[in-house]
Every structure is written in C-alpha cells, then in structure tokens.
Amino acid sequence: MGQKRRKRGWIWLLLVLALAAGVGWWVFGRESQTSVSYDTREVTRGDLMVTVVATGTVQPTTQVEISSELSGTLASVDADYNAQVSEGQVLARLDDTKLAAQVLNSEASLIASRARLASAQATATETADALESAEALDKRGLNTRSVIIAARAAHDRAVASVEIARADVSLAEANLASARADLDKAVIRSPINGIVLDRAAEKGQIVAASLNAPVLFTLAEDLRRMELRVSIDEADIGRVQLGQEASFTVDAWAGRRFEAQIASLRYAPDATTTDVVTYTAVLTVENDDLLLRPGMTATATITVSREDGQLLVPMAALRYSPPATVSTDRSGRGLMGYIMPSPPGRDRPRTATGDGSGVWVLRGGQPVRVRATPGATDGSNIVVTSEELREGDQVIISQREAR
Incomplete structure (x- = not known):
C-alpha cells in the first residue's frame, strides 16, 4: 500500500514538473516573440514617362572634306578657321604656271589641227575637180584608163586626209578642255555654303594627290x-x-x-x-x-x-511577399515535445518574393493581397491596373521584425 502511494507521488511530481516547465516555456517564449513592422508607400495617380x-x-x-585633285604647290590659302564661305568661293590656289603653259600648248595644237583640216579639205576639193575633169575627158575618149584610176585614188586619199584632220581637231579640242579643267582645278573652291571647321592647308605646302590626297579643308554646311x-x-x-x-x-x-x-x-x-x-x-x-x-x-x-493619369506603385511592391513560416519540428523531442506547446514567435520565417501578379496592401494593420496587372515602368515606379487597388492605399514594399 505504501509502495502504491509512493508511485502515485512520483507521478504527481512529474506532472507538476511538466506543467511548470510548460508554463516557463510559454512565458519565456512570449518574451521573445517578435513584432513585425511594414515599410509602405502610398498608391498615387499620375503620369509616368518611359x-x-x-x-x-x-x-x-552636312560635313564636307575638301582635297586637291591635282598635285602641286599651294600658292595661296584664302580661307581660315571659322570663315563663312559661299558656294564657289576660292579657298586656296595651286601654282598654275605649268598648267597655264599646258593650256597654251593645247590651244596651239588645236590651231594647227584646224589648219591641217583646212588644207586637207582644200586638197580634197582639188582632187574632186581633177577627178571630174578626167571622167569628162574619158567620156569623149581623150583619156586613158590609168589616168582615171590615178585621179580617183588621189581624191580618195584626200578625203581620208580630211577625216584624219578632223580627228586631230577633236583630239586637240579634248586636250585643250582637259588642260583648262586642270587649270581650273588649281583653284580650290567651296562646294557648299557653310563654315570652315578645319584647315590643314598652308602656303607653300606641296600636295601629292597621286598617292593619298590630303584633306585641306573641312566644311560644315x-x-x-x-x-x-x-x-x-x-x-x-x-x-x-x-x-x-x-x-x-x-x-x-x-x-x-x-x-x-x-x-x-x-x-x-x-x-x-x-x-x-x-x-x-x-x-x-x-x-x-x-x-x-x-x-x-x-x-x-x-x-x-507616356502614361497619363494612371495608378502608380513602386517596383518594390511587386517583388514583396510576406515570409512564409515553418513551425518547429516536434519529432524527436519525446513525450515532453507533445506535452509542452511550442512558444509563440518560435516559428521560423521563410523568405518569399512576389510573383508580380499582385501587391500587398496594409489594411487594418494586416497585409492583404490585392491583384494588380503591371504595365509600363520607368525603373522606379510601375503602372498597375486593378479593380481592388485605390489611390491612397498603402502598398507594402518590405517588412522588419523587432523583438
């Protein structure tokens, strides 16, 4: 009988100790419970510019780089930096002594060619008359066949000489045009109305256009x-x-x-x-x-x-989601683990991020999920469309925990 009483005493003692431990666990757990504060931003309506x-x-x-088509020595430079120039205005001149001589030579060659053409035409006229006379005498039987053949050959040679002389005239005219063009190119002119941005030309400078023509002037229109x-x-x-x-x-x-x-x-x-x-x-x-x-x-x-008059929320609001909590695992704690409740605040938070299909709004001190369709963004704010979200709502962008 005494043994049973002692056994019951031990059982009651264990129950009292378990109860005391549970109460202590609960009290200390409440003291360590964390409070959550939320960082919020107000939903606004306004304009967003992307x-x-x-x-x-x-x-x-329009920017033009001007070089020289000819090689030679610059005799003068007539435009400087920032100078306002008009189309056709002289910028620089090459020494044209040799070019002018070539023009004179070409003019003389043209004169000689034209003179040879006139001589050939006169000879052709003369041989044409001689051939006509020989043919007239031949009809009366006063000429031999050989005389007629010689007269016709002389006339044909005269006609050919006229054609050669005409070709020489054309060649001389072309040479003269080329020489005059070169002489004209010795004067470097502006192709546009504009301003001189850069000048690399100096008087006395030798220009070698045959290899890589240097840029002498840069003009802006x-x-x-x-x-x-x-x-x-x-x-x-x-x-x-x-x-x-x-x-x-x-x-x-x-x-x-x-x-x-x-x-x-x-x-x-x-x-x-x-x-x-x-x-x-x-x-x-x-x-x-x-x-x-x-x-x-x-x-x-x-x-x-540009989005005008739209609901705007911070980009961070779409990324926020309340952390999910995972309760402490009671397995492996034995009987005491099932007797004593887990203390408040001891659940472990598990971080989570929003999926971009909605935002969390603080209402009555508690986070409430509101569906919102995102739109254009400027990197800081984003346009959202929602039937539940209103201007002035406080959207949550982050949270902090304090013990």
Missing part, C-alpha cells in the same frame, strides 16, 4: 541645324521609333537641356570591340543660338512612351 538613355556626339548635318548621333543598346532598340521626342545635355552647358527628335534609325550595328551591340540613331537638333559645336559629347533621354 525613357531610354543613350550617349553620342553632336555633328553637322549650316551649324544652326545640327544632328545628334547616339548609340542605342540592343535591349532598347525595339522601343525606339522614328519621330520620338528626346532631350539631351552637354558638359559645356551644365543644367541646360536641348530638344531633339529622332530622324533616322540605322539597321546596321555599330562596329565595336566589346560584346555590347548598339545601333545608331540620328536626331535632328535646332542650334539657332550656335551654342552646340561639332564633336560635343551628349547624353540623350528619349521618351519612348
């Missing part, structure tokens, strides 16, 4: 109308189209933006030594104030689309 950023250089719309050539990354080229508006900045005029418009998109990729493929876009630029200069480096922002 842009593409590209870099490039400002260039004249009109600096009041420029173009901006930028490189568009292949990831963005599908969104860029003709006629889209853009603005750009240059280092020379910090804080000022210049307007431009896409006028051309080239299909051929830019030559590059890196793995990045880019395509050239040409933008037209008005430069009435002449603030922009050729070669300036520019950073352009191209507006590819």
